[in-house]
Amino acid sequence: MCVRTTIESTPKSDRDYYILISDKKTAFADIILDSNNDDIKYEIYDTNNFKILINLNTPNVNVNVYALYLASNSSAKLHTIVNHNAPDCTSFVHAKGALTGSKARTSWIGDVHISPNASGTSTNEKNENLVLTPGAKAVSVPNLEILTGEILGARHSSSITNFDDEQLFYLTSRGISETAAKSMIVGGFFDSIISKFPAGTAIENVRKTIENEFIK
Amino acid sequence: MVSNNLEINNLHASVILDDETEKGILNGVDLTIKPGEIHAIMGPNGSGKSTLAYSLAGHPKYNITSGSISLAGTDLTNETPDVRSRAGLFLSMQSPAEVDGISMINFLRTARQAHNNETGEKLVLTSFMKEVGQAYSDLEIDDSFKSRSVNVGFSGGEKKRHEILQMKLLKPKFIILDEVDSGLDVDALRIISREVLSYAKENNAGLLIITHYNRILEEITPDFVHVFAEGKIKKSGDKEFAKELEKTGYDNWVNN
Ligand SMILES: Nc1ncnc2c1ncn2[C@@H]1O[C@H](COP(=O)(O)OP(=O)(O)OP(=O)(O)O)[C@@H](O)[C@H]1O
Ligand SMILES: [Mg+2]
Numbered sequence: 001m002c003v004r005t006t007i008e009s010t011p012k013s014d015r016d017y018y019i020l021i022s023d024k025k026t027a028f029a030d031i032i033l034d035s036n037n038d039d040i041k042y043e044i045y046d047t048n049n050f051k052i053l054i055n056l057n058t059p060n061v062n063v064n065v066y067a068l069y070l071a072s073n074s075s076a077k078l079h080t081i082v083n084h085n086a087p088d089c090t091s092f093v094h095a096k097g098a099l100t101g102s103k104a105r106t107s108w109i110g111d112v113h114i115s116p117n118a119s120g121t122s123t124n125e126k127n128e129n130l131v132l133t134p135g136a137k138a139v140s141v142p143n144l145e146i147l148t149g150e151i152l153g154a155r156h157s158s159s160i161t162n163f164d165d166e167q168l169f170y171l172t173s174r175g176i177s178e179t180a181a182k183s184m185i186v187g188g189f190f191d192s193i194i195s196k197f198p199a200g201t202a203i204e205n206v207r208k209t210i211e212n213e214f215i216k
Numbered sequence: 217m218v219s220n221n222l223e224i225n226n227l228h229a230s231v232i233l234d235d236e237t238e239k240g241i242l243n244g245v246d247l248t249i250k251p252g253e254i255h256a257i258m259g260p261n262g263s264g265k266s267t268l269a270y271s272l273a274g275h276p277k278y279n280i281t282s283g284s285i286s287l288a289g290t291d292l293t294n295e296t297p298d299v300r301s302r303a304g305l306f307l308s309m310q311s312p313a314e315v316d317g318i319s320m321i322n323f324l325r326t327a328r329q330a331h332n333n334e335t336g337e338k339l340v341l342t343s344f345m346k347e348v349g350q351a352y353s354d355l356e357i358d359d360s361f362k363s364r365s366v367n368v369g370f371s372g373g374e375k376k377r378h379e380i381l382q383m384k385l386l387k388p389k390f391i392i393l394d395e396v397d398s399g400l401d402v403d404a405l406r407i408i409s410r411e412v413l414s415y416a417k418e419n420n421a422g423l424l425i426i427t428h429y430n431r432i433l434e435e436i437t438p439d440f441v442h443v444f445a446e447g448k449i450k451k452s453g454d455k456e457f458a459k460e461l462e463k464t465g466y467d468n469w470v471n472n
Contacts, residue, residue, distance in 0.1 A: 170315065171327075174323075176327055
């Protein structure tokens with residue numbers, strides 16, 4: 001699955017990982033991981049608590065992590081760790097979470113470690129949270145440790161936004177029912193992650209969970 | 217006899233503030249708009265013009281405390297925004313919301329489908345797409361906007377053109393334009409005025425234009441001009457009244 005190369009001029013190889021976290025087992029079923037690969041390790045503490053560790057030990061590897069976590073009056077935790085141990089690798093972690101119900105709690109911790117010999121590293125971590133109910137709480141912690149001065153780029157961003165009533169009004173003012181409008185807005189929020197998932201995964205279950213738990 | 221008018225009777229409304237308290241804004245608005253009529257409302261900043269527009273459209277932040285709104289004999293006072301829209305009311309907003317992750321075309325189709333469900337008219341996708349294409353070219357917007365997220369990153373003028381594009385595709389009976397002319401360049405103002413006017417004429421739609429400027433009223437001649445201050449209509453006149461207001465200002469109409 002992982003194509004290794006040491007030649008600078010060849011295109012970077014791709015490894016994409018997809019993570020779904022919810023307390024619904026059905027939605028969780030489809031973590032797509034390459035278990036024969038030493039460079040990746042993961043720990044599942046519970047259906048809603050997940051840690052993934054990616055070691056970039058070979059130069060010129062491009063890794064993407066797409067993660068989605070849902071908490072419906074429950075909790076969901078995700079810890080992503082990317083260790084850049086070799087030069088010229090890129091990593092992109094995009095994690096999106098949604099919370100509904102006043103007891104919902106989520107946390108995302110995103111560690112990126114760039115070792116002294118990992119020159120030419122480019123990394124980007126993006127975490128976005130959508131809070132649908134007052135009282136629900138999301139925690140977002142990006143940790144970036146850079147031990148070389150010769151990187152191409154290191155970015156991180158996190159946001160926690162409340163469901164926007166102005167958006168809901170806008171869609172309903174055009175004749176769309178409140179339920180349908182809410183579904184469009186929440187679906188729109190997840191779209192950039194869900195559209196990345198390969199077909200035939202647990203996506204249909206995720207869509208159902210979103211429909212049943214997050215839009216009513 | 218059932219009228220086809222938009223009737224606003226003694227409307228009182230307050231805004232619900234973040235701390236859940238309410239602040240009264242509308243103090244008894246009376247206005248009847250007949251199909252095909254063009255009304256303009258002018259008035260100072262903060263007098264409640266947008267509040268009137270939002271209250272008509274059913275914005276949940278505004279609470280109608282007394283009075284009523286009806287359209288063609290149907291009482292809309294307590295209806296949700298989607299019901300009002302499907303009943304034939306359209307509000308072009310002063311600052312339209314941005315919605316990420318929903319393409320413009322998906323939004324337009326869903327909205328139109330909701331309207332068609334009301335009338336029982338079948339939505340044929342191919343002819344709808346043609347209609348959309350025509351609307352884009354009428355408003356002189358590049359149709360690559362169709363695949364962009366609703367209003368996200370649109371310029372002020374692009375947003376206003378898309379408001380009027382939605383008007384054309386949703387076929388309302390009554391149209392409220394809340395400062396559709398603010399921030400438009402001369403070409404955009406001409407295009408938007410032309411499209412609104414021709415739509416209203418062809419469909420015998422009623423029009424309420426909220427504006428600070430005479431420019432748009434030179435393009436779309438109003439039958440009535442109302443001066444709005446302190447949450448109500450203080451005086452009404454014809455199109456000459458708008459010119460007078462622009463010269464004299466609103467001092468005569470504000471008490472405090
Ligand atoms: N959501 C809100 N929260 C707090 N105050 C509000 C809100 N909406 C309206 N108001 C207040 O109500 C009053 C009327 O506002 P409105 O927007 O209706 O005025 P306007 O006549 O449209 O003004 P402009 O000409 O500047 O657009 C203002 O004092 C405004 O601050
Ligand atoms: Mg206003």
